[in-house]
Amino acid sequence: MGTKEAEAELQLQGQADIWKYMFSFADTMAVKCAVELCIPDIINMHGEPITLSQIVAGIPDAHSPDISYLARIMRLLVRRKIFAAHQTSEGGETKYGLTHSSRWLLHDSKMTLAPMLIMEDHPWLMTPWHYFGQCVKEGGLAFEKAHGRMIWDYASVNPEFNKLFNDGMACTANIVMNTFVSEYKDGLGSVASLMDVGGGTGTAIAEVVKSNPHIKGINFDLPHVVSTAPIYDGVTHVGGDMFQAIPNADAVFMKWIMHDWDDESCVKILKNCRKAIPKETGKVIIVDVVLQPEGNAIFDDTGIAFDLLMIAHVSGGKERTEPEWKKVLEEGGFPRYNIIKIPALPSIIEAFPK
Structure with missing residues (x-):
């Protein structure tokens, strides 16, 4: 291929890429539509691939459905391998089945990402993304620019948002904790x-206690959050502010907490953690992303996207590389740490005061 032809091909590919990113939403x-219509659940309930007519018949409150819209949406989702299309016979109706992807969207499954997807794609949480340019030009917080207050304050005055947020966090807790308790058994023995x-x-600590009944679990969060928490065997709910003080325990566990805050705030949290645990035997167990900007592992792209999610939603938070974690931990009073990779988006970071 000549130089001109190669350049033309690159230009065409560049144009195609921009079209793709323009409409990646x-x-x-x-996918959000499929979850809202319970399509994965409807197919799963039948136990086999089903037709569009059968899907429509199972959609809740579908008083005058438009099956042609559904066909076009399913065509894209089949192309993205969210669903599988099966041709029954020549000229017969196409039947749609689940894939490994759509099984993560079942509402009635413990291992589901459906509440997280509904949360992240809700207008409340999508709107701040439109303020990125403004944040770059003048600083500030995207969520606060979009809604007039920070996300935690917004949750405290909006019960519907609070439930949406808590449901999303609870479903990710189920998934991550299922991996955590199986991969970190030795770390919890003492x-x-x-x-x-x-x-x-309290979803996360309840899973730990269920698998490790010798552990007394304490779920610590803001009062308006723990006020809606259910009762779990072996778990006590305590309301408070981690920036003021953290109740005493043998060890502190934090799942997807540190990434919500800037370095200064993380150091303050860690210093409070250090006061809460025994000086000789205590430790902090952090479950969070360790960024690999040049990595090619299965979740590395998602980690980079999560870093932008922090710009959209939280108060100066970010995902961190190992050198960034080392700096924050040392300043917070934890000079020694281990990073344990697990088959999940985040890793486990053990941090010790000595």
Whole structure:
């Protein structure tokens, strides 16, 4: 291929890429639509691939459905391998089945990402992304620019948003904790009491205690969060502010907490953690992303996207590379640490005061 032809091909590919990124939101909205219509659940309920007519018949409150719209949405989702299309016979109706991807969208499954997807793609949480340019030009927080207050304050005065947020966090807790308890058994053997700082409604610490009944679990979060928490065996809910003080325990656990805050705030949290644990035997167990900007592992792209999510939603938070983690941990009073990679988006970071 000559130089001109090669350059023309690169130009054409560049144009195609921009078209793709311009409309990449279409994938997101199509998946969200499928979850809102309970399409994965309807197919799963039948136990086999089904036709569009059968899907429409199972959609809740579908008073005058338009099957042609559904066909076009499913065409994209099949192309993205969210669903599988099966041709029954020549000229017969296409039947749609689940794939490994759509099984993560079942509402009635413990291992589901459906509430997280509904949360992240809600207008409340999508709107701040439109303020990125403004944030670059003048600083500030995208969520606050979009809604007039920070996300935690917004949750405290908006019960519907608070539930949406807590449901999203709870479903990710189920998935991550399922991996955590199986991969970190040895690390919890000598822990008698475990403080889950920023534990939401207690889903995560409940999973730890269920698998490790010798542990006394404490779920620690803001009062308006723990006020909606259900009762779990072996778990006590405590309301408070991690920036003021953290109750005492043998070890502190934090899942997807540190990435919500800037370095200065993280150091303050870590210093409070250090006061809460025994000086000789205590430790902090952090479950968070360790960024690999040049990495090619299965979740590395998602880690980079999560870093932008922090710009959109939180108060100066970010995902961190290992050198960035080392700096924050040392300044917070934890000079020694281990990073344990697990088959999940985040890693486990053990941090020790000595």
